[in-house]
Amino acid sequence: MTNFSHQYSNFDGPGAVRACLRSIDWQACPLGPPAAWPSELSAVVNLMLNSRFPMFVAWGPKLIFLYNDDYATIMGDKHPGGLGQRFEQVWGEIWPVIAPIAADAMAGRSSYFEDLPLMIKRDASVQRAWFTFSYSPVAGSGGGVGGIYCAVVETTANVEARQVQAFQLHLSDTLRALTSSEAIVAAASESLGRATQVARVLYAEVDDERGTFYIRRDWLAKGALSVAGEIRRLDDFGPQVIARLRAGHPIAVADVFTDVFTAPFASAYRAMGVGAMVSVPLVKGGKLIAILSMHSDVARAWHDSDVRMAQEMAERTWSAVESAQAQGQLRESNQRKDEFLAMLAHELRNPLAPISAAAELMERSPQDAERVRRTSAVISRQVRHMTGLVDDLLDVSRVTRGQVTLNQAPQDMKNVVASAVEQVRPLIGARNHRLTLELPPETAQVLGDETRLVQVITNLLNNAAKYTPEGGHVRLTMATEPSQVIVRVIDDGIGIAPELQTRVFDLFAQAERTSDRSQGGLGLGLALVKSLVALHGGQVSCFSEGANCGSSFSLRLPRFEALPEPVERRKHPRLEAADANERIMIVDDNADAATMLGMLLEASGHEVMVENRSLAGLKLATEALPAICILDIGLPDMDGYELARRLREVRGLERALLIAVTGYGQESDRQRAFAAGFDHHMVKPVDAQKLLRIVAGHSVLAGV
Structure with missing residues (x-):
């Protein structure tokens, strides 16, 4: 040249x-x-x-x-x-x-x-x-x-910087008012697609253990092919690409047919109509959870702004989705809680109606002994029902807050099942159910609290009985594995809807299972079961094929290998009422409660004195020297703890039996009562038969 x-x-x-x-x-x-x-x-x-x-x-x-x-x-x-x-x-x-x-x-x-x-x-x-x-x-x-x-x-760099800022503002404004996860992903995908002028933006959920991803939705430019609803294998798109995504790094490929990582897998990209792509991963707990991808149908050199906008969209979208899900769960929880409180009010009003009617009837016909006996029986049954409701509430509260201590010992689950069946048999019989037990011949031993384990099995059987129509079949099976004891309770009842099965053990969730509340109860049983089983190191799950297809609840507990020498249970002889009558003082600022309790004790042959103030009670006790003092804790002028301490200082009352009666039944309340000098701690409403046995037991011991 x-x-x-x-x-x-x-x-x-x-x-x-x-x-x-x-x-x-x-x-x-x-x-x-x-x-x-x-x-x-x-x-x-x-x-x-x-x-x-x-x-x-x-x-x-x-x-x-x-x-x-x-x-x-x-x-x-x-x-x-x-x-x-x-x-x-x-x-x-x-x-x-x-x-x-x-x-x-x-x-x-x-x-x-x-x-x-x-x-x-x-x-x-x-x-x-x-x-x-x-x-x-x-x-x-x-x-x-x-x-x-x-x-x-x-001016590309400046324009793209402004575009990224504008995209951020637009995305924030777009997502701010949205509360649905689906709406958030859809709106964000469209915003990104239009801002970057790509053919497709897709959101895929990853099952990293199976090596697949599910394309939940995609936004499409005009003429682009939708792949929403498809399931694809991760490795079909290049192991190096997926490895980078698993490591949490975004990836941009200008030409999938020439890129060294994607070219060997061009057929997978061609099937989706992808010529170039940007993918942003979501990694949580070391696992690839989701992928956001935007696709061009032809080769395209991606700018930093494209990747930045994709990352911005992914981060803001996933944050908005998590927030929306959390708010949705909170709204759902509040709704379930409101429904539960409405149901609780209903359940508490139910026994109040017959109690109120019975009280009015007794007032009108005080001389009709038979009518008084029948109305008293109604009141007793309804009070026991209300007490059971309150006990359920307190029990689930203590268990879910970790305030329950297990008295663990080796337990044969066959004995536990026998005790539970004994408790639930009246309900099974009342509903004319057929109960079948299939127990293994070998010992099925676990390490646990007998009372709590019986409570678990009883709740599962009660649950099956309540939601199985009359004449139905309830079956309990037990099997042993080298490391587990498995108990299943199977019924042919109303079943459980698929969307409820994932949260049937949650608090307040079970009220939705059926609108039929004829069996009563607060629906706390399964939540209590889950918590108690977890305390025993086990697991509980449920399965149902849907409405009217019955339910199956499976309980798995760690098997206890060592078989210790059988321990003979300590026998507690039943104490019958003694011939000797006792002088009893009752101090309670609730005049009606004190009067009724006094009448009960007088009807059992005891001499009863009633006071409604602590200081008056202290003066009366000093003069009369009662053998038994039944004291309310929440007294206005001096609480029951202080009154008990002062009574112990009175000459002649050192050996008196002090019984605390209170509406507070936490373990800390019991310990505080014993520290103040009480011999017994009873929760209102008082179990009359238990109180009479305590009084009778004191009479026996006093005569020894």
Whole structure:
């Protein structure tokens, strides 16, 4: 190639473009040798080459393209081949946009554009870029326009930064009012898709253990193929890609058919219509949970802003989804709690109605002994029912707060089942159920609290009986494994809806199982079962095929291997009422409660004195020296603890039997009562039979 640099000294000097200009065969170029160029072209080229601002010149009817070093960075791999070529050949991909602007300049009209977006092809890929530039006509030697002079700056980085900020604001505004997880993902996917002008944005949930992902939803540009609802294998898309996602790193692939990591798996991408992609992972607890991907149907060079917007969308979306789920769970919990409180009010009002009616009837017919006996029986049954409701509430509260201590010892689960069946048999019989037991021949021993284990099995059997129509079948099976004892309670009752099975053991959830509350109860049994089983190191689960398909509850407890010597239980002889009557003092500021309790004790042959104030009770006890003092704790002038301490200091009352009666039944309340000098602690409403046995027992011991 002939060197024509001597023909034009302005090509001398530093710079890559000058070096290229010196090497061009200008004889073959429409511009001809530089020495023959018109002075106007020479002047503008000289100005351009000596500038540090990106510039180009397009000269003559064919708009031959010349540029400087700073513009060469915009050219990418079009440099140096673009020097001396026709403008429309150099920038053919954007010529339909540029041609009218160039025509205006050649007609003598200047133009200015700020942040004009163009899809340009450089570095072997098509990419979106923005430019601020002006086209100015340059006079030729004949007096007309000889060419175009352009000063240009690429503003892609600034525009993308503003777009990311605008996208962040738009996304925040869009997601702020949404409360549904589905709506959040849909709105965020659409926002990202439109901002990045991709063909598809999809959200996939990953089952990393199975190596699959489920495409929950996708947003599509017009004409794009939906893949929502499909399940795909992770490894079908390249182990290196998935490994990077598992490590928590986003990945951008400009061309899945040539990328070293994705090309061997091109068929999987082709089946989804993917030519280029950006994927952002969600990793929690070291596991890949979800993937957000945006796809182009053709190869595309991704900018940092594309990846940043995808990451921003993923982070904000997942945060919004978690918040929406938490708020939804809170709303659902509050709703269940409200339903529970309404049910609790209903359950408490039910026994109050017959109690109120019975009391009024007794007042009207006090001389009718048979009617009084029958109404008293009604009151006793309803009070026991109300006491059971309150005990259930307190029991589940203590257990769920971890305030229960297990008295653990080796237990044969067959004995536990026998005790539970004994308790539930009246309900089974009342509903005419057929109860079948299938127990193993070998010992099924666990380490646990006998009372609590009986409570667990009883609750499961009660639950089965309550929700199985009359004449149904309840079956209890037990099996042993080397490390477990498995108990199943199976019924052919009303079943459990699939959406309820995941939370049937939660507090307040069971009230939804059926609108039929004819069996009563607060629906706390299964929550109590779950907590007690967990305290024993076991697990409980349920299964039902749906409405009217019955239910199966499975209980798994660790098997106790060592078989210790059988321990003979301590026998507690039943104490019958003694012949001797006792002098008993009752102190309770609830006058009705004190009077009724006094009447009960008097009916058993005891001498009873009643006071409603602590100081009056202390004075009476000092004078009368009762053998037994029954004291309320919540007294107005001096609480029962202090009264008990003072009574112990009275000469002659050192051995008196002190019984605390209170509405507080926590273990801490019991310990405080014993520390104050009480011998017994009873929770209101008082179990009358138990109180009479305590009094009778004191009479027996006092006579020894």
